[in-house]
Amino acid sequence: xxxxxxxxxxxxxxxxxRVNDQLFCRNIECSAQTVGKLTHFAKNMGIxxxxxKTIEKLGLSSIIDLYYLxxxxxxxxxxSKIAVKLLDEIEKSKxxxxxxxxxxxxxxxxxxxxxxxxxxxxxxxxxxxxxxxxKEAGLGDKATNxxxxxxxxxxxxxxxFLPFEFKQKQVVVHNTTSxxxxxxxxxxxxxxTKAEAKxxxxxxxxxxxxxxxxxxxxxxxxxGKGSSKRTAAEERGIQIVTDLSQFINL
Numbered sequence: 001x002x003x004x005x006x007x008x009x010x011x012x013x014x015x016x017x018r019v020n021d022q023l024f025c026r027n028i029e030c031s032a033q034t035v036g037k038l039t040h041f042a043k044n045m046g047i048x049x050x051x052x053k054t055i056e057k058l059g060l061s062s063i064i065d066l067y068y069l070x071x072x073x074x075x076x077x078x079x080s081k082i083a084v085k086l087l088d089e090i091e092k093s094k095x096x097x098x099x100x101x102x103x104x105x106x107x108x109x110x111x112x113x114x115x116x117x118x119x120x121x122x123x124x125x126x127x128x129x130x131x132x133x134x135k136e137a138g139l140g141d142k143a144t145n146x147x148x149x150x151x152x153x154x155x156x157x158x159x160x161f162l163p164f165e166f167k168q169k170q171v172v173v174h175n176t177t178s179x180x181x182x183x184x185x186x187x188x189x190x191x192x193t194k195a196e197a198k199x200x201x202x203x204x205x206x207x208x209x210x211x212x213x214x215x216x217x218x219x220x221x222x223x224g225k226g227s228s229k230r231t232a233a234e235e236r237g238i239q240i241v242t243d244l245s246q247f248i249n250l
Contacts, residue, residue, distance in 0.1 A: 009033075019108055019142070034061050037106040041066075044104035045093045049086045054078070064161045066090065068194075071185075071211065072228045087211045094163045098124050101164055107150045109143040126155060160195060163210075179205040181215040185230065186223030190245035197244060204248070212238075220244050 006023065007016055016023045035055055041063060042050035050066075057077050060066055067090065074083035096104075103115035121137035123129060129151060134144040182201055184194050191197040197220070198208040209216065212229050219233040220241045233240055241247045 022108075024108055038063070038066065040106050041104045045096055045100060047086075047089045047093050049082065049089060054086070063158060067094075067161065067163050067210075075228065084211075091209060091211050096164065098164075105150065105154075108146045109140075110147050110150075114139060114143050114147075126151065126159070160193060163195075180217040181207045181209060181213070182218045182220060183209055183212050183216045183229065183233075184220040185212075185227055186221055188220075188244065189222050190243065200248060220247075 005018075008014065009016055018024075035052055038050075038055050038060055039052050041047075042055075058065075058069065058074065060069070069087070069090065071083065071087055074087060077083075078086065097119070099112070099115040099119040102110065102118060103112045117137045117139060118129070118134075121133065123133055123137060129147060131144060131148060134147065139147070184197060188194060188197055191200075201208050206218075207215075212219065212232055216233075216238060218239045218241060219229060221227065221230050221233075222242055222244060224242060230240065
């Protein structure tokens with residue numbers, strides 16, 4: 001019986017690319033590929049409770065969606081108890097090592113072995129990955145090309161939204177005498193992105209988180225739409241800031 005090798009993706013009909021006897025669909029908008037990448041990402045990052053069915057229920061289509069998942073929407077879809085556990089898992093994943101994150105991105109031929117080679121070569125941030133540094137780390141040409149291609153295209157769409165902050169060749173030490181823990185909810189009007197606001201707040205000595213944990217002392221809510229986080233903050237007597245720019249300039 002003759003085996004016919006498929007040439008197009010059965011989900012989106014895009015042309016398949018053969019790499020080392022494996023077939024890859026390069027259409028980044030392919031729904032099957034998207035769910036597969038997110039499932040792989042969650043498994044590698046150790047995000048418990050985020051399987052294929054949960055991803056589909058939440059309508060997640062990218063890593064960006066995952067890290068900007070609204071708690072109210074998650075509770076509505078999954079129920080309060082499951083949503084809280086999942087959001088905690090997502091929050092914990094932000095502490096992952098650079099090698100773990102690289103290996104989780106579904107880059108062809110770039111798995112744990114390649115990621116560990118990069119880390120062993122003291123490559124600790126996306127900005128440090130070049131053809132020269134890959135060669136010094138002992139990566140082959142195909143893995144290097146795939147990694148550089150990913151950096152040029154897919155990473156450009158992600159880089160302003162990824163919550164991982166890798167300090168080059170430094171150990172991150174959490175300041176136990178910080179000004180407080182801040183949670184940002186809803187859309188901001190004073191900053192273009194939450195990432196920018198987070199950077200400014202952290203430079204002022206605040207710890208910034210996405211979930212309303214017991215440690216949160218300040219809630220940033222400029223949208224004023226009566227979110228579940230704001231209601232909970234009011235019940236717990238947490239300080240609520242409706243104008244972040246004014247708060248920063250105090």
